[in-house]
Amino acid sequence: MEPTAGKPSFLRNILVRLLLFGVLFIVVRFAYVVTIAGESCNVGNFCFFSLPENLNFVIAGPGTGNSAIAVNKAIVSSTAVPTQRELYTSKDWIKAVNFFSSIFQDLMSQGYLLPESKSLCVETPNGQDVFALKEIGVKDSVGTFKKASKPLVVSGEAHRLPFDDNTFDFVFSGGGRLDKSSRALDFATEIARTLKPEGFAVVHVSAKDTYSFNSFLALFNCCNLLTSRDIDGFDSSMPHIREMVLKKEYDIHGHGVYQPRDDSGNKCSVPGYKQELVRKAEPLIAEEPLKPWITLKRNIQKIKYLPSMADISFKRRYVYVDVGARSYGSSIGSWFKKQYPKHNKTFEVYAIEADKTFHEQYKVKKGVTLLPYAAWVRNETLSFEINRDPGEQVTEKGRGMGRIQPLTSKGGNSGGRFDGEVDEILGFDFANWLKNTVTERDFVVMKMDVEGTEFELIPRLYETGAICLIDEIFLECHYNRWQRCCPGQRSSKYEKTYGQCLDLFTSLRQSGVLVHQWW
Structure with a gap:
């Protein structure tokens, strides 16, 4: 009797199906992590195509020479979709990193930013400013945007930041993001809320006139303006920037909580x-x-x-x-x-x-x-004068503008007399x-x-x-x-x-x- 080949074929089919199922599971998991969760790919997320740990890119620095910036595997990975990899190595992204690095180095030299400062960058879709902070030595830094891009950027909108009160020593908002916000006061309030007392907030805006300048300061009435300077931007969308440096002060109770100004007083003078x-x-x-x-x-x-x-x-x-x-x-x-x-x-x-x-x-x-x-x-x-010709039907087109008088003035002094029909309102x-x-x-x-x-x-x-x-x-x-x-x-x-x-x-x-x- 010839040997039967059915059992090995059956086992081989099962192994092939298990292998295909495993591959399908990895692909689905990878697609979820990258496209839905908005996170970078790593081994814990079942992505097995990562670049070596020591991969470096050379990025042109703001000075005459070049500075080698190590781009961590968690930031630029071959497991990320191709467009994301291209983003982190693009000329525009590198230019932005260099721009923010220069800004933060200036702030460090003036004492507004320290290496140990717990720092937040608000509304940063690509995290260039967060990366620049880490590159100059401010390691405890994070950014927020409506869609996360971990590990640099976590999910959170500017008008509802996912952090406790008095969390950060330094908060930064660049790119004129406050200008473009439809909820400017909420944006500013969240910066003030999450900033520690005596912490520093730095905001880049396009305030070109004294009206907008003072309107901006009114949003941050928990803070004092320390310095303001005009600088050049890094792209054509915002070629000129006004940089505002504010310091959060303690309130009267010493809590450093955002306190709106009392506008209830009767006295005022137009500024x-x-x-x-x-x-x-x-x-x-x-x-x-x-x-x-x-x-x-x-x-x-x-x-x-x-x-x-x-x-x-x-x-x-x-x-x-x-x-x-x-x-x-x-x-x-x-x-x-x-x-x-x-x-x-x-x-x-x-x-x-x-x-x-x-x-x-x-x-x-x-x-x-x-x-x-x-x-x-x-x-x-009050008495309200109805202006229309005698006998005319009361319609919108036939209705004239009416004067008003207190009831006590009806038929009284000169100027208080009504010639037409009168109603009470x-x-x-x-x-x-x-x-x-x-x-x-x-x-x-x-x-x-x-x-x-x-x-x-x-x-x-x-x-x-x-x-x-x-x-x-x-x-x-x-x-x-x-x-x-x-x-x-x-x-x-x-x-x-x-x-x-x-x-x-x-x-x-x-x-x-x-x-x-x-x-």
Whole structure:
């Protein structure tokens, strides 16, 4: 009888299948580690294609000679995907490492960074700054980014860092990353939170003007600015950089915890850097125009908007307040949304409008909060003038702008008389609302068209200190427009003169408030 070959073939098939299963397992594990977990490949991760331990690359140093920088197997490994290996040996990556090495060596020479400093680099996708720290001897260094690239970079977003309070001696944010953040205050707060008291934070930003410079400092009101200098960047995306060195101070309890400044006081003075913007603004119209509705409309083309004169990047949030908004298309939709230079910032919009004729349309407008009241100097019931021809149906198009008066003034002194239909509405303390809604760290734009009530509201903003919370005002001042063109056709609706309006604008600008004549 011939020998049977079935059993060896069966065993061979089993061995082949086991081998194939093992290879498949290793491939799947490798793909998970590199592409999903975002980690470097090593033996513990079932990757068996690592480069030798002593593999070195020669990287050109910032000086005249070359410096040999040993690139650890855990950083550059042949087991990494080819694009990752190419990244760590690319000219751009090496150039960035040299740039950061030079920066950190300067900071070391000034005593802001020590070899034993526990250091953090925030928002570093490729870890060049972390590698540069390690290369100059700061071994206890780590970076964060939304996707990890271990061992240099761990997962963590700038507005929610995965570290305890008071962890690091040195925190660095380069590349203008704070400029580009949509949550600048949260970014700065996390740097301050994780930094130890008397630790140093170094931030590279593109603050080119005094407005943005002071806006940046307001984000770090737990820290003192030690030095500031302008340096050249290492790529075309940010050719010029301002380097800020800040030191975290202890709070009054000695904990070194980030403490926001109290903005609740009534006294304020508009800072000098805002007064600089006023001097750059378009001139006021000194002489009363013969046809104001034409002249003021043309003047809008000459307006120098604040975001066109200064960088508004370093603000906590962005707010537009339309006082006397009327319909959505009256100014929010037709002007602010289309013409105001928002620089890709998302604004919270508040529409303050007492006339209930316009309220319904705001229910379907996303991003707009309606306050269905009249802006006033205190909380009380007011008389509201309904401007329309007798017998005319109350519609949005037929609705005129209405004046308001306290109930006690109805039918009282001159200027307090209403000629048309009157309704009762609720008024609220606008200045107090503003102080409870925004802070000095917000960017606040206001348009005010309140049918003469500006002569009460503006002094109230000064009295409460709320005027300092507004960055830019577009104000329509109401006066008797018939006085110059048609002296015999005086209207009792407005008692103020153009000269009184001009005084109001002038006093605002002399106080450092950037105000524009509106119509």
